[in-house]
Amino acid sequence: GDSVTQTEGQVTVSESKSLIINCTYSATSIGYPNLFWYVRYPGEGLQLLLKVITAGQKGSSRGFEATYNKEATSFHLQKASVQESDSAVYYCALSRSSNTNKVVFGTGTRLQVLP
Amino acid sequence: DTTVKQNPRYKLARVGKPVNLICSQTMNHDTMYWYQKKPNQAPKLLLFYYDKILNREADTFEKFQSSRPNNSFCSLYIGSAGLEYSAMYLCASSRAGHISNERLFFGHGTKLSVL
Numbered sequence A: 001g002d003s004v005t006q007t008e009g010q011v012t013v014s015e016s017k018s019l020i021i022n023c024t025y026s027a028t029s030i031g032y033p034n035l036f037w038y039v040r041y042p043g044e045g046l047q048l049l050l051k052v053i054t055a056g057q058k059g060s061s062r063g064f065e066a067t068y069n070k071e072a073t074s075f076h077l078q079k080a081s082v083q084e085s086d087s088a089v090y091y092c093a094l095s096r097s098s099n100t101n102k103v104v105f106g107t108g109t110r111l112q113v114l115p
Numbered sequence B: 001d002t003t004v005k006q007n008p009r010y011k012l013a014r015v016g017k018p019v020n021l022i023c024s025q026t027m028n029h030d031t032m033y034w035y036q037k038k039p040n041q042a043p044k045l046l047l048f049y050y051d052k053i054l055n056r057e058a059d060t061f062e063k064f065q066s067s068r069p070n071n072s073f074c075s076l077y078i079g080s081a082g083l084e085y086s087a088m089y090l091c092a093s094s095r096a097g098h099i100s101n102e103r104l105f106f107g108h109g110t111k112l113s114v115l
Helices: none
Strands: A003-005 A010-014 A019-021 A024-026 A034-040 A047-052 A058-061 A064-067 A077-079 A088-095 A103-105 A109-114 B004-007 B010-013 B019-025 B031-037 B044-050 B053-056 B065-070 B073-078 B087-094 B110-114
Touching (some): A010 A019, A047 A058, A047 A064, B004 B087, B010 B019, B019 B110, B031 B073, B053 B065
Parallel strands (some): A010 A109, B010 B110
Antiparallel strands (some): A064 A077, B019 B073, B087 B110
16 A cells, blocks of 8 residues: 655754755555645644645745655655754655545654754 | 644543544534554554545454544544553544545544553
């Protein structure tokens, strides 16, 4: 079945430094999946950070960017300069382009930003 | 009000006893989902209601039940809790559950501990 892989369980970055959180996917269905990044800030529920539904396109939100790379089957999350308030758990996810909205998540990457 | 509410936030259950978790949303979303989240694992979809139609995942089909008495409420029922049911249970909702790129709105989750 479909799957999402996040290789880093935790990433620690100093404030104002750049960030990359890796995500690769495997989608067994015909066609290209929709790709998402969700985030869980401390004390809050999971919420959508950004999504891209067209291969080759880039999504952005709150200074974060992710590009849908269908050749590499990747959707890495990047930010040029992180802030302490970005400390959270980030989940890469996909859904199939079919008639249901079933979302498959990765295991998550905890980002700790040091002041 | 774009919130999904889950009650309770923490629940203690005894092995062999039933468990009922509650979720509500006021966004008039047609689809409600239940995910199970264990430490260091990805959120795993258990089941979802698209309007009044219940869809249960094949590998957890016999372990969980659910009801949706109206559009706003959805419950997750465990008939006989085992130690393996200890996890965070996440409720989510979305509009247009037949479309695969709609965002999910999550509650804070209910942490279930089975002793």
